[in-house]
Amino acid sequence: MSWNILATAGTIAGIGAKSADFMRKNGCKVTIAKPFRAQSAAELQRLLAGIQAVYAGPDEFSAELLASQEAAELRIISRWGVGFERIDVDAATAHGIVIAYTPGMLDEAVADYTFALLLSIARRIHTAHATMSVGEWVPQWGHDVHGKTLGIIGCGRIGTAVARRAAGFNLRVLACDPAPNEAAKNFGVEFVPLDSLLAQSDFVSLHAAVTPETKGLIGEAQLKQMKPNAYLINTGRGALVDEAALARALNDGGLAGAAVDAFVEEPLPAEHPFRTAKNLLLAPHQASFSNETGRKVSAACAEAIVDLMNGQRPKMVLNPEVFDSPELRAKLN
Secondary structure, three states: OOOEEEEOOHHHHOOOHHHHHHHHHOOOEEEEOOOOOOOOHHHHHOOOOOOOEEEEOOOOEOHHHHOOHHHOOOOEEEEOOOOOOOEOHHHHHHOOOEEEOOOOOOHHHHHHHHHHHHHHHHHOHHHHHHHHHOOOOOOOOOOOOOOOEEEEEOOOHHHHHHHHHHHHOOOEEEEEOOOOOHHHHHHOOEEOOHHHHHHHOOEEEEOOOOOOOOOOOEOHHHHHHOOOOOEEEEOOOHHHEOHHHHHHHHHOOOOOEEEEOOOOOOOOOOOOHHHHOOOEEEOOOOOOOOHHHHHHHHHHHHHHHHHHHOOOOOOOEOOHHHHHOOOOOOOOO
16 A cells, blocks of 8 residues: 655654655655645645645644545644644544644653743843854843742643753742643642733743633733743744734833744744844744654654554544544554
């Protein structure tokens, strides 16, 4: 058996190149979509005819797309990563399409990166580098990290991994989550309401999933609740934040600084207000981009496709109920 694979995740041409080789060695024909960026539903519709599997980035799989004739042969969306807010899960399940993903595999890399951003903005390392790069010598005054308060919004696997790192810096850690993670309490995490977290925290780190309830969670009102010498770090999802409100708060001195690695629109438009905002460290959504993690996630993404092609259930599936559906498109052994 041979499947046609559409690869939209840019990692397949770099750190995940071996995953493409793996799929080809197992009889798959791999087509790589370019340019590498999140594909809209309209863009995917032009690419999906005759495709059985997508090695997917943060692409838009709408209900309309999944019901289209172009997607009629699609059996699996294998998501490089854990975010699935742009996939209509109910529609995929209704059409018998498996959604594989890689929960737990990115946690440590993202937590490392989050803490790196926290340290950089607190001690203004990025600003010092920028001035040195243009021939200046301007030592930067920052803020202590040890002994301060870190607020974690969304304390699941990644949030808990951040809390574990914070314990080593003698940080007091607050968290807000509708389903408190008991494991986080082992690292001294105290669960509090959002208003209390914002008012008390010197650093606020976002790790919540995007849902109708959390979209725009941090807006103008919430930013005003934060201390004027506080910092915001977002390595979660861009849609958690009102970006225009954050840019205004930074420019008006309402916050000491921020670090943002995820955006509502990616790539970030050249004219976006973040490009000129004060005291802001920007990064191109790379929190999970460590070599070791990238190779593991790429392999898991490819293995899920090959497993299903060979009649086996993939190990990590977002919608396992699809296997009990008479609409299941893949054939299991």
